[in-house]
């Protein structure tokens with residue numbers, strides 16, 4: 267059976283708007299710094315694009331933060347707000363860069379930039395002047411006019427697009443009954459006993475009878491495993507969502523052992539059946555962990571409870 271994807275309700279609390287001015291203030295700050303960085307950036311092109319990505323990401327992050335504090339459960343609103351704030355940030359950044367280009371590096375203060383952005387007509391005149399004559403000599407780079415327009419367009423698309431995506435894309439679950447975010451998921455790292463292969467079909471169907479007979483993973487870096495993430499409301503215990511991921515350990519030359527998580531079931535709302543199955547899963551896993559602790563002494567090298575259990579079984583047959 268195909269599970270429905272989890273979706274936020276789409277509601278926007280009017281309270282959220284209270285936080286927008288704080289976001290705008292933050293955006294003004296990073297826009298100003300971005301303007302400075304743009305002027306000092308020695309590598310036109312790659313360096314400028316990296317700066318644009320950084321500005322877009324920070325803006326998106328700030329918007330997501332506003333959405334969290336303001337209980338905004340609408341991704342379209344979050345995405346648009348992210349793109350809008352990013353545009354504002356870029357406007358401040360350009361204003362800073364333009365002011366520096368006309369008045370010199372040292373003569374520009376945030377207050378001046380503030381007046382600059384509150385006079386868009388003046389700002390546009392400066393922009394057109396730069397587009398026509400190139401940046402003044404104290405800039406590290408002086409691209410030509412058509413290239414500048416194209417570059418500004420690419421920069422804006424990058425910054426606004428990334429900010430919108432970052433703001434709208436965060437994985438969050440909300441309990442509409444208790445009016446609160448469900449913050450951290452309960453995570454269960456499970457693996458089939460005896461190194462069996464993971465039954466992807468059973469996982470895809472969220473077959474709880476199968477999931478419940480899996481055992482706790484001993485080392486996530488060594489075993490192929492299933493990660494069950496359950497977002498369950500801590501107050502009513504009735505609302506929430508869950509996701510299933512397959513964890514594949516891989517050796518990475520630079521970082522050593524690493525686990526690559528592939529989604530098997532994307533975030534989906536918790537049903538009544540899921541709720542009782544999760545309770546049962548918690549209970550079995552607790553019992554299994556207790557049993558594993560009893561199986562001591564384990565090997566101090568491997569700290570592998572299962573190895574110790576196998577050892578004991580071997581001892582019995584001999």
Ligand SMILES: [Zn+2]
Nearest residue numbers: 441444499502
């Ligand atoms: Zn709740």
